[in-house]
Amino acid sequence: MGNRIAGLIIAGLLLGLLACDRAETRDDSSPLAASTTRSIPERVLSISDEIVEVRPQPNSHRNAYFGDLHVHTTYSFDAFSFGTTATPRDAYRYAKGETIQHPAGFDLKLREPLDFYAVTDHALFLGLAAAAADTSTEFSKLDVAESLHDLNAQDNKGVLSLLTRLATFQTFIPKVLGGLLDGSIDPEMTTQITKSAWSDIIDAAELFNEPGRFTTFVAYEYTSSTDDRGNLHRNVIFQDSDRLPAVPFSRFHSQNPEGLWDWMDGLREQGIESLAIPHNSNGSNGQMFKFVDWAGDPLDDDYAEQRLRNEPLVEITQIKGTSETHPSLSDTDEWANFEIMPYRVATTLPSEPAGSYVRDALRRGLSLEERRVVNPYKFGVIGSSDTHTGAISDDESNFSSKLGLLDSTPELRGSAPLPAWQSFVLGFAQSDLVAEIEGEDYIFAPTPTFGASGLAGVWAEENTRDAIYRGFRRKEVFATSGPRIRIRFFAGFDLDEALLADPDAISQAYRRGVSMGSDLAASGDRAPRLFAWALRDPLSAPLQRLQIVKGWATEEQTFERVYDIACSDGATPDPEDHRCPDNGARVDPSDCSYPKHISNAQLMALWRDPHFDPDQHAFYYARVLENPTCRWSTWDAIRKGVPPRPDLAATIQERAWSSPIWYVPGTDAVALR
Numbered sequence: 001m002g003n004r005i006a007g008l009i010i011a012g013l014l015l016g017l018l019a020c021d022r023a024e025t026r027d028d029s030s031p032l033a034a035s036t037t038r039s040i041p042e043r044v045l046s047i048s049d050e051i052v053e054v055r056p057q058p059n060s061h062r063n064a065y066f067g068d069l070h071v072h073t074t075y076s077f078d079a080f081s082f083g084t085t086a087t088p089r090d091a092y093r094y095a096k097g098e099t100i101q102h103p104a105g106f107d108l109k110l111r112e113p114l115d116f117y118a119v120t121d122h123a124l125f126l127g128l129a130a131a132a133a134d135t136s137t138e139f140s141k142l143d144v145a146e147s148l149h150d151l152n153a154q155d156n157k158g159v160l161s162l163l164t165r166l167a168t169f170q171t172f173i174p175k176v177l178g179g180l181l182d183g184s185i186d187p188e189m190t191t192q193i194t195k196s197a198w199s200d201i202i203d204a205a206e207l208f209n210e211p212g213r214f215t216t217f218v219a220y221e222y223t224s225s226t227d228d229r230g231n232l233h234r235n236v237i238f239q240d241s242d243r244l245p246a247v248p249f250s251r252f253h254s255q256n257p258e259g260l261w262d263w264m265d266g267l268r269e270q271g272i273e274s275l276a277i278p279h280n281s282n283g284s285n286g287q288m289f290k291f292v293d294w295a296g297d298p299l300d301d302d303y304a305e306q307r308l309r310n311e312p313l314v315e316i317t318q319i320k321g322t323s324e325t326h327p328s329l330s331d332t333d334e335w336a337n338f339e340i341m342p343y344r345v346a347t348t349l350p351s352e353p354a355g356s357y358v359r360d361a362l363r364r365g366l367s368l369e370e371r372r373v374v375n376p377y378k379f380g381v382i383g384s385s386d387t388h389t390g391a392i393s394d395d396e397s398n399f400s401s402k403l404g405l406l407d408s409t410p411e412l413r414g415s416a417p418l419p420a421w422q423s424f425v426l427g428f429a430q431s432d433l434v435a436e437i438e439g440e441d442y443i444f445a446p447t448p449t450f451g452a453s454g455l456a457g458v459w460a461e462e463n464t465r466d467a468i469y470r471g472f473r474r475k476e477v478f479a480t481s482g483p484r485i486r487i488r489f490f491a492g493f494d495l496d497e498a499l500l501a502d503p504d505a506i507s508q509a510y511r512r513g514v515s516m517g518s519d520l521a522a523s524g525d526r527a528p529r530l531f532a533w534a535l536r537d538p539l540s541a542p543l544q545r546l547q548i549v550k551g552w553a554t555e556e557q558t559f560e561r562v563y564d565i566a567c568s569d570g571a572t573p574d575p576e577d578h579r580c581p582d583n584g585a586r587v588d589p590s591d592c593s594y595p596k597h598i599s600n601a602q603l604m605a606l607w608r609d610p611h612f613d614p615d616q617h618a619f620y621y622a623r624v625l626e627n628p629t630c631r632w633s634t635w636d637a638i639r640k641g642v643p644p645r646p647d648l649a650a651t652i653q654e655r656a657w658s659s660p661i662w663y664v665p666g667t668d669a670v671a672l673r
Contacts, residue, residue, distance in 0.1 A: 055212030067116030070384035082404030086390030088204035123250035127197030230287035286355035304376035366553035380475030380659035383454025399632035414448035475517025542599030
C-alpha cells in the first residue's frame, strides 16, 4: 500500500510540474522564450555532442558500386510462364540481402547485398500473363487466356507442366497479337493492365530507394528483333521518378529501335531523362552493330549522334553469354572463347558473330571515323544478369540460372544427364529437346551455354540515383562476370611512374589524365601512358593478369591486339609476345578447390603502347583475369556425383572489363579542346 501511495504522490508532482510548464508557456507572449528562460531541473544525463551520419558522405575520388540493371519479375510474360511469382518488391528485398523463394521452392540469397538494382520487366505484354492466369480478371475470361488459368498453382510444377509452360510461352504472344489485330481483344483492356503493372513497378522502386545506401531505378525492357530473329533488346533506365511516361514504349509501338530513340528524345524535351542499354548482341545475328540503319542506308552523323545520345552503354556480359568478342573475330586472343552462347536469343538458330560483339563494334566505330562519319559505337560497358526469377544468380558454385522451373535442376540446365524416364517424356513430346552426348542423354537447349554472369560496376561519388546516373552518362562504368572485382583505367600524357607508389594516385590520375569512357585528344606526337588498376573480390579467386586490349584503324581496315601489362607474383610480361608466364594455378576437378596463395590481391601498371602511331584512331580498354575456377556446370556435376559434361568447359577464368578510352589523332583532336 505504501508503494502505491508513494507512486500516486510522485505522479501528482509530475502532473503539477507539467501543468506549471503549460501555464508558463500560455502566459508568455513567446512560447519559445518561455521554454528557454524557465528553470530546468538538474539533468541526470549529460547531453551528447555526438552526431550520427545517416547518409554516407560523398567521395570526390568516387566509390565502386555494384548492381544489376536487368531483372525480370512476375510482370514479364515469359517469367510468369516459367513459374515466377516474385514481385518487384521481392526483387528489391533480394538485392538488399534478404531471402526469397525460387519458383521451384528453394531459397535464393546473395553472398553480399548489392548497391543498386533495376527491375526491367518486358514492356511487351507487361502484366498480361499474370492477369490471364488470375481467373477473377476480365482479361482471363477471353479465349486467349484460358491456357494460363491458375498456371502457377502450387500443384502445377511437374515435368508435364514444363511442357505445358513451353507451349504456353510459345503461343501466348501470337495469340494476343492476333486478337489485337482482328479486334477480338480490346486494346484499352491490355493498356489498362500494363498501366497498372507499370505503376506498381514505379511504386516498388520508390519504396526501396534509400539515398546514400541503396539505389533503385525505374526501368523496363524494350524487346524487339529483326524478322530473322536477330536480337535487338534494350533496357531503358530513367534517371528520376518525378515524371514518367504512363505507358512504356514497346515493340507494339515500333519494331525499329530508332523509333525508341525518337520517343526517348521526345521525353527528353519534356524534361524526362533516360538511357537505353542494348543487351545480348551476341544473339543478334549480326544486327546490333551494323554499318547500315534500319532502312538499309549507310550510317550518317545524324544516326550516330542520336544513338550516342540515347545509348551510351552496352551490356557486355550476362546469363545468356558474354558479348565481348568471339574466337572467329579475335583469333589472336587466347581468352576470346569465354562463355559463348552461339544462338539467336530464345532459339537454337546460329547467330552470325560479325556485327554481334562489342569489340567488333568498337573496331567498326573506328572505321567509320576513318570515313569521316561520327562514331556511333563509343559506348561504356556494364554487365547484368537478365534473371527471370527476380534474383541475380552470379555465383558459379550456387548457380540457379534464369528460367525458373524450366532450368531449376542440373538435368534441366543440361549439366547432368537426364534420367531415362525424363529423357523419354521430353523426347516423346518434342524430339529435338534431347541430345545424346558420349552415350548419355542431355537436354538440348541454350541453357548449357548460359553463364553465372554478370554485374554492372560504376564509379560514383555516392550511392544515389543522381550520382550513379551521372556515372552512367560519363561512361565511367565497368563490367564483371560475377565476382566483385574493382577496375580503374586512366590515360594521359603527364602520368609518370611515381603514380604507382603515390597514396594519392587516383586524385593525380583524375587531375592529369582522363578516366574510362572518355576521349583523349592527341598531344603532338607524344604517346599517352595508360594507368590500370584492379582489386580482387576477396570472396573469389586471386587475380592472374591485367591486360590492355587495343583496337586501331587505318584507311583500309581495323586491327586489334591484347597486351598483358601486369602479372601475378611479381612476374613480368615477355617483351616479345607481351604475355605473362604461366603461374601454375590449377583447379582440383574432384572438389573445385584451388590454391589461394598463388597470384595477387591487386594488380597495377602504368603502360605505354609500344606500337603507338599518333596518326591512328585507337581505343584501349583494360581487362583483368582471375586464376581458373570451376564453371557452374562442373559444380552441378560434382553435387550429382557424375562426370562433368564433356562438351562444356570444366573451368573458366572470371574477369572484369573497363570501359574504353578513345585516342583521337590529329585535326580530329582539335574539336575536343
